[in-house]
Amino acid sequence: MTTLLFIEQLLNGLQFGVMLFLMSAGLTLVFGVMGLINLAHGSLYMIGAFAAAAVAAATGSFLLALMASLAAAALAGALIELTIIRRLYDRDHLDQVLATFALILIFSEGTRWLFGSFPLFLDVPAALSGPVTLPGGIQYPAYRLTIILVGLAVAVGMFALINRTRVGIRIRAGEADREMIAALGVDIAKLYTFVFALGAALAGFAGALVGAIQSVQVGMGEPVLILAFVVIVIGGIGSIKGAFVGALLVGLTDTLGRFLLPQMFALILEPSAAVSVGSALASMLIYILMAGVLIFRPRGLYGVA
Amino acid sequence: MFLRTAVLAASTALLGAMAQADVKVGMITTLSGGGAGLGIDVRDGFMLAVKQAGRDDLEVVIEDDQRKPDVAVQLADKMIQSEKVDVLTGIIWSNLAMAVVPAATAQGKFYLSPNAGPSPLAGKGCHPNYFNVAWQNDNLHEAAGAYANDAGLKNSFILAPNYPAGKDALTGYKRMFGGELAGELYTKLGQTDYAAEIAQIRASGADSVYFFLPGGMGISFLKQYAASGVDLPLVGPAFSFDQGILQAVGDAALGVKNTSQWNKDIDNAANAAFVETFQAEYGRLPSLYASQGFDTANLLISAMGKADVADADAFRAALKAAEFDSVRGDFAFGDNHHPIQDIYVREVIKEGDVFTNKIIATGLSDHADAYAAECKM
Incomplete structure (x- = not known):
């Protein structure tokens, strides 16, 4: 029984980590390639979820809803890159934080204006609702299993894109020396718009996937944004591989911490104290992990020195 | 001057x-x-x-x-x-x-x-x-504990967010509930993923789940709980079943009993x-x-x-x-x-296309809070 529970929690941690990867992949690319801190990344996540909920309500198709989330977030990403973000590349980080924070407020209130203050309904497709029985007799929600598979597929796709394609070479070159690749005739402006839209699309996709099992509401992106920043700092800024490893680390640490810490404290404390101490410590655990990684690897696990 | x-x-x-x-x-x-x-x-x-x-x-x-x-x-x-x-x-x-x-x-x-x-x-x-x-924060939870006794529930798993009202909630439920506790958890305020908690509920051997997760937290929990295949009866306070969020939860909330001092009927x-x-x-x-x-x-x-x-x-x-x-x-x-009032047990129903609540019983009559005696004024 306990082994089963532990394996189920491992799967939960994996699923959470994969979600975080979708969110942080775009963030780390934008930070790494363009040197831009984008606080509005969480808003793109929210846009994806709202677009999916609206399309699912209109058409009843979850697949169309997912495509809408990709399209809407990519479009919103490209649009803000062309109109606002583009002007921030040469500014210092404080200006970027200020401007993208303003974008959060604009997107949040704009969404409230369009959709109202009450959460929207977005449900998992009927084919994936309910649990499946895995080998060993573990009951696990089919939808979460799908998220894990989809997330891993996206991760493989991202590796291939970065390491095997011409665009990927340009992105890596842009990270290393952006003046040089501009001098070599690469249209850096177009590349930046592409990278930004790609990151936005992934965030929107994550929002739609998660929206189906959580609540689609204004402000849903900000808590995830904080975790995504933790992930990219742990993984090393600009590294897709780092984002992947960091996301899985954070996902597993958070899930297993929430599960194991209260039980561990129960061995030495009385039950109610164990629950409150364990819960409190569990919510700090990923930040402790981040601090620990930064002590030994100040640039993150895969950061370039 | x-x-x-x-x-x-x-x-x-x-x-x-x-x-x-x-x-x-x-x-x-x-x-x-x-x-x-x-x-x-x-x-x-x-x-x-x-x-x-x-x-x-x-x-x-x-x-x-x-x-x-x-x-x-x-x-x-x-x-x-x-x-x-x-x-x-x-x-x-x-x-x-x-x-x-x-x-x-x-x-x-x-x-x-x-x-x-x-x-x-x-x-x-x-x-x-x-x-x-x-x-007073405990009140609806006390009514839920009393309801759980009436419904013959013996072994509840209880969870709430880690903030003052969350602690009041579980205290209130425990004050009235006569059965055993299969587990007790505090989650992060604003947490949206409950996979780890639901896995523990599944493994705990409980016969019912009591949860206090207001607003969006409740929506997430209910949807994930419905998908998990854990089929224990849920009891909650009205805060996870209010009119504003029921439409976002959908079928997952149907039939759940919850306690409230008010309902539209x-x-x-x-x-x-x-x-x-x-x-x-x-x-x-x-x-x-x-x-x-x-x-x-x-x-x-x-x-x-x-x-x-x-x-x-x-x-x-x-x-x-x-x-x-x-x-x-x-x-x-x-x-x-603080109010002295009746607290009702409601059930989530569907009226046409709209999810809403209807009162099925009175949980506690003329109920006052447990802290009144400590108040010196």
Whole structure:
């Protein structure tokens, strides 16, 4: 029984980590390639979820809803890159934080204006609702299993894109020396718009996937944004591989911490104290992990020195 | 020097004269971010009552606390010092209430709580100027514990967020529940993924789950619980089943029993009129939060009809008398200025296309909170 529970929690941690990867992949690319801190990344996540909920309500198709989330977030990403973000590349980080924070407020209130203050309904497709029985007799929600598979597929796709394609070479070159690749005739402006839209699309996709099992509401992106920043700092800024490893680390640490810490404290404390101490410590655990990684690897696990 | 004192005296006199004529209310509530639905309902219920009263001597200033304690404290300071309000109200979250209420009442302002009812303010920290029009935090959970006994549940797994109201919730449930606890968990406030908790529920051998997860947290939990295949009966307070979020939860909530001091089918004239006019005004069904906002405003208006807010003792007595038509039917304040009221058990049903609640039983009658005895005032 306990082994089963532990394996189920491992799967939960994996699923959470994969979600975080979708969110942080775009963030780390934008930070790494363009040197831009984008606080509005969480808003793109929210846009994806709202677009999916609206399309699912209109058409009843979850697949169309997912495509809408990709399209809407990519479009919103490209649009803000062309109109606002583009002007921030040469500014210092404080200006970027200020401007993208303003974008959060604009997107949040704009969404409230369009959709109202009450959460929207977005449900998992009927084919994936309910649990499946895995080998060993573990009951696990089919939808979460799908998220894990989809997330891993996206991760493989991202590796291939970065390491095997011409665009990927340009992105890596842009990270290393952006003046040089501009001098070599690469249209850096177009590349930046592409990278930004790609990151936005992934965030929107994550929002739609998660929206189906959580609540689609204004402000849903900000808590995830904080975790995504933790992930990219742990993984090393600009590294897709780092984002992947960091996301899985954070996902597993958070899930297993929430599960194991209260039980561990129960061995030495009385039950109610164990629950409150364990819960409190569990919510700090990923930040402790981040601090620990930064002590030994100040640039993150895969950061370039 | 003399001139300045004279001007000061004159302006103070002027202010006094103004206060005598008007009551100025400062409403600090959550209008943006994740918890906005609750604050908007309280505001809309409150303003509906104000509009229906049609008094021109009542002014309401509304500000958004963004669910942040520091923002709420700043707003309260601003309202007390520069807006010179007489009465404060509106706070949804207990951690914000704990940050604002003691300081406001200590400065001689009245505070009417339309939602948060943390236990310290009902017990040792009670104050003559603090009135809770909704409930003490434990109340709905106590009713849920009593209901669980009636339903023959013996072994509950209980969980709530790690903040003052979450602790009050589990304390309240445990106070009344006679069975065993299969497990007890505190989650992060604002947490949206409950996979780890649900796995523990599955492994715990419980026969029922009691959860207090207000707003979006409840939506996430219910949907994930439905998908997990854990098929234990759920019991909760009304906060995860209010009108604002039921549509977002969908079928996952159908049939769940929850406890509330109000529902739209409570049979009295005030409630029927409230449900009808709220729908006409805002185009949606009212939630329990809206009913609490509505009652809070009507309590204030009833006191204004009997006493002048400048005469604090008379105004306090008028509030304490609570002579207004509550949408809950019978309503009275106990000695610690918290309600003594019936708490009902509701079931989530579907009326046409709309998910809503219907009352199936009375959980606790004329129920007062457990902290009243600790209150010395």
